[in-house]
Amino acid sequence: xxxxxxxxxxxxxxxxxxxxxxxxxxxxxxxxxxxxxxxxxxxxxxxxxxxxxxxxxxxxxxxxxxxxxxxxxxxxxxxxxxxxxxxxxxxxxxxxxxxxxxxxxxxxxxxxxxxxxxxxxxxxxxxxxxxxxxxxxxxxxxxxxxxxxxxxxxxxxxxxxxxxxxxxxxxxxxxxxxxxxxxxxxxxxxxxxxxxxxxxxxxxxxxxxxxxxxxxxxxxxxxxxxxxxxxxxxxxxxxxxxxxxxxxxxxxxxxxxxxxxxxxxxxxxxxxxxxxxxxxxxxxxxxxxxxxxxxxxxxxxxxxxxxxxxxxxxxxxxxxxxxxxxxxx
Numbered sequence: 215x216x217x218x219x220x221x222x223x224x225x226x227x228x229x230x231x232x233x234x235x236x237x238x239x240x241x242x243x244x245x246x247x248x249x250x251x252x253x254x255x256x257x258x259x260x261x262x263x264x265x266x267x268x269x270x271x272x273x274x275x276x277x278x279x280x281x282x283x284x285x286x287x288x289x290x291x292x293x294x295x296x297x298x299x300x301x302x303x304x305x306x307x308x309x310x311x312x313x314x315x316x317x318x319x320x321x322x323x324x325x326x327x328x329x330x331x332x333x334x335x336x337x338x339x340x341x342x343x344x345x346x347x348x349x350x351x352x353x354x355x356x357x358x359x360x361x362x363x364x365x366x367x368x369x370x371x372x373x374x375x376x377x378x379x380x381x382x383x384x385x386x387x388x389x390x391x392x393x394x395x396x397x398x399x400x401x402x403x404x405x406x407x408x409x410x411x412x413x414x415x416x417x418x419x420x421x422x423x424x425x426x427x428x429x430x431x432x433x434x435x436x437x438x439x440x441x442x443x444x445x446x447x448x449x450x451x452x453x454x455x456x457x458x459x460x461x462x463x464x465x466x467x468x469x470x471x472x473x474x475x476x477x478x479x480x481x482x483x484x485x486x487x488x489x490x491x492x493x494x495x496x497x498x499x500x501x502x503x504x505x506x507x508x509x510x511x512x513x514x515x516x517x518x519x520x521x522x523x524x525x526x527x528x529x530x531x532x533x534x535x536x537x538x539x540x541x542x543x
Contacts (some may be wrong), residue, residue: 257488257539261481261519264470265491265534269463275301276430279430280438284448290441292461299433299458306428310356313421320417324410328394336398343391350384357381439463442532467523467530468504471538472516480540488539491530500524501538 283300292298360377363369443460446452469489473481481503489499505520521538523530 224406228299256542258542259489259490259537259539260477261471261473261521261538261540263469263519263521263536263538265469265530265532265536267441267462267464268466268468269437269441270442270532271435271439271461272457273298273433273435273461274455274457275299275433275458277301277306277427278451278454278456279303279305279431280448280451281448283486284430284444284446286441286444286459288441288444291376292435292439292441294438296435297432298435299452301431301433301452303428303431306424306431310424313417313424316417317414317421320410320414324407324414327407327410336395339391339395343388343395346384346388346391348522350381350388353377353381353384358377360535433458436462437461437463439465457473462532464528464530465526467526467532469501469521469523469536469538471519471521471536473519474512475510475515475517478506478517480542481519485540488541489521490537490539492537493531494529494534497529499527499530536539 218511255362279301281299282302284298286292286298357377357380360374364371364374439461440463441459442462444458445456446458452458483503483506485503487501487503491497491499501521501523503519504522505518507518510517519538521536
């Protein structure tokens with residue numbers, strides 16, 4: 215009986231020694247495998263990264279204007295096409311009115327040119343031409359007489375030169391009066407009309423620009439999502455191009471993670487993974503490997519891996535830290 219008890223005790227001691235030896239070997243394996251950080255039921259959490267949204271947008275204004283209406287805040291849900299910001303449009307409306315006045319003035323000028331000369335203008339030009347011709351005839355006769363008198367030695371040369379100058383001037387006046395009358399009878403030249411038409415087009419372009427600027431008074435969300443940041447309040451001046459809001463589509467949440475290149479043979483596209491998020495304790499998420507970068511970071515020898523969540527969870531937010539576990543079973 216004593217011998218049996220002795221043998222039983224020896225067997226128990228040997229069994230315990232064997233068990234303690236396996237535990238130590240397991241610890242040694244974990245310490246020597248540089249790619250393993252945590253072991254949990256054959257899930258190796260060897261990849262880490264940050265939660266991000268594939269679709270996000272920074273809302274800006276195209277013009278400098280004050281905020282007239284801004285009712286959404288961080289955490290607000292918006293839909294694609296929603297009006298999310300209204301700008302003060304008083305200055306814009308004044309610019310449109312001014313541009314419209316410019317168009318009206320340019321068009322009136324063009325119409326006047328195309329309509330031709332009024333009858334009274336032609337009458338005045340005709341009378342001016344008759345007067346110029348009469349003066350020309352008088353100066354011509356006077357100049358001829360002075361030539362004869364000068365040749366006879368009855369007048370000095372200076373008097374002859376004066377009559378010649380008057381004759382030349384009268385002749386020039388006749389030509390100018392005739393040209394003015396011809397222009398009135400013929401109407402404006404094609405070049406003059408073309409210039410007036412170009413002025414109308416320029417004014418219309420200015421009006422179109424002002425109208426487009428006025429349309430920018432309302433800012434529309436280009437995506438559906440959640441407002442994650444707000445940098446301005448109602449009544450404040452929005453500068454063109456400055457960030458006003460950030461909107462994130464949480465339906466496009468994913469993880470950009472990095473894996474050591476030595477571990478790449480254990481990762482493949484569509485591989486199922488388990489995800490732990492440090493900010494969400496006590497919960498695991500499921501996902502799949504969607505993309506494996508074809509290049510290796512030359513600095514740290516890591517490879518970018520993109521992870522997609524199987525389910526969309528409102529608890530997930532961009533910027534959260536995540537660990538990705540891969541089954542080794």
